[in-house]
Amino acid sequence: xxxxxxxxxxxxxxxxxxxxxxxxxxxxxxxxxxxxxxxxxxxxxxxxxxxxxxxxxxxxxxxxxxxxxxxxxxxxxxxxxxxxxxxxxxxxxxxxxxxxxxxxxxxxxxxxxxxxxxx
Amino acid sequence: xxxxxxxxxxxxxxxxxxxxxxxxxxxxxxxxxxxxxxxxxxxxxxxxxxxxxxxxxxxxxxxxxxxxxxxxxxxxxxxxxxxxxxxxxxxxxxxxxxxxxxxxxxxxxxxxxxxxxxxxxxxxxxxxxxxxxxxxxxxxxxxxxxxxxxxxxxxxxxxxxxxxxxxxxxxxxxxxxxxxxxxxxxxxxxxxxxxxxxxxxxxxxxxxxxxxxxxxxxxxxxxxxxxxxxxxxxxxxxxxxxxxxxxxxxxx
Numbered sequence: 416x417x418x419x420x421x422x423x424x425x426x427x428x429x430x431x432x433x434x435x436x437x438x439x440x441x442x443x444x445x446x447x448x449x450x451x452x453x454x455x456x457x458x459x460x461x462x463x464x465x466x467x468x469x470x471x472x473x474x475x476x477x478x479x480x481x482x483x484x485x486x487x488x489x490x491x492x493x494x495x496x497x498x499x500x501x502x503x504x505x506x507x508x509x510x511x512x513x514x515x516x517x518x519x520x521x522x523x524x525x526x527x528x529x530x531x532x533x534x
Numbered sequence: 535x536x537x538x539x540x541x542x543x544x545x546x547x548x549x550x551x552x553x554x555x556x557x558x559x560x561x562x563x564x565x566x567x568x569x570x571x572x573x574x575x576x577x578x579x580x581x582x583x584x585x586x587x588x589x590x591x592x593x594x595x596x597x598x599x600x601x602x603x604x605x606x607x608x609x610x611x612x613x614x615x616x617x618x619x620x621x622x623x624x625x626x627x628x629x630x631x632x633x634x635x636x637x638x639x640x641x642x643x644x645x646x647x648x649x650x651x652x653x654x655x656x657x658x659x660x661x662x663x664x665x666x667x668x669x670x671x672x673x674x675x676x677x678x679x680x681x682x683x684x685x686x687x688x689x690x691x692x693x694x695x696x697x698x699x700x701x702x703x704x705x706x707x708x709x710x711x712x713x714x715x716x717x718x719x720x721x722x723x724x725x726x727x728x729x730x731x732x733x734x735x736x737x738x739x740x741x742x743x744x745x746x747x748x749x750x751x752x753x754x755x756x757x758x759x760x761x762x763x764x765x766x767x768x769x770x771x772x773x774x775x776x777x778x779x780x781x782x783x784x785x786x
Binding site: 424425428439442444445446447448451452454456476490494496503506509510511513514516519521524525528 | 745
């Protein structure tokens with residue numbers, strides 16, 4: 416049943432986010448630390464249980480697959496509710512800081528990737 | 535009109551589905567007929583979303599883009615953190631453990647490297663613009679990390695609200711630029727495999743920027759970038775007001 420996949424996905428997300436909140440609180444932060452990452456690892460582990468791998472073509476898998484395909488529309492909705500006006504009108508210092516931070520990180524991507532791929 | 539707004543308000547999520555569906559139709563049409571396939575439809579859809587959000591922000595004076603129109607309040611739900619996280623986790627369906635392990639130590643190290651890099655760049659810019667107070671310089675550096683690290687760091691260092699809003703603006707500039715620029719530079723920086731996507735997520739850190747940028751580049755890479763970027767804001771909030779502030783104060 417597709418609902419089982421949706422329920423599994425929701426349970427993994429909730430569990431991960433809760434762990435992330437606890438981790439943040441343990442570190443004295445008001446931020447979620449790695450919640451989504453934990454949730455993803457949990458989902459990967461539970462859908463790859465030895466002997467009962469869950470594929471996207473199974474009814475249960477289709478419940479997860481659907482939300483995976485809804486990802487881009489949700490990101491478009493996220494883009495449409497960003498405070499773009501504040502970003503554009505935030506002043507020169509904010510713009511320069513944001514732009515340079517992005518350029519510096521772009522420049523480092525190939526450097527670190529080549530380290531990772533070195534045998 | 536009032537009746538329509540009220541009707542849309544009680545059916546907010548459904549209105550949001552129709553609204554986003556309409557954006558996707560327009561974006562894919564533009565991609566096929568105007569850009570002739572050179573720009574991916576999802577990249578155009580995200581750019582259209584940002585453009586509408588800009589226009590809405592200028593019009594309403596609110597913080598939530600088009601979601602500040604009562605008619606489109608449902609966009610605030612569909613594009614909010616709950617659905618975003620839910621869908622990001624769903625993209626991990628079908629990810630192979632081996633691919634995650636391949637990035638290994640460098641993938642994990644990209645997060646602290648990215649945090650420190652952003653703080654350093656932001657702090658240098660703040661210095662260049664004439665700030666002298668180490669707490670204020672650290673806060674601008676925090677904003678260059680993400681728009682959440684900025685205000686969290688600023689609040690715990692007790693800087694003025696003007697500096698805090700500047701740091702949020704820096705973080706927003708970063709998020710928007712990452713969404714728009716990633717598909718444009720992806721090929722040049724070798725962003726076409728799980729390893730570089732994990733490194734990229736860790737270096738950039740801004741979850742909305744990373745997930746938006748990867749969605750517009752290659753949706754298959756999204757889970758890898760999201761996996762590392764999800765640790766970035768937490769680490770930034772941890773290091774910013776403590777270690778990085780102390781380093782910046784002792785250097786000045």
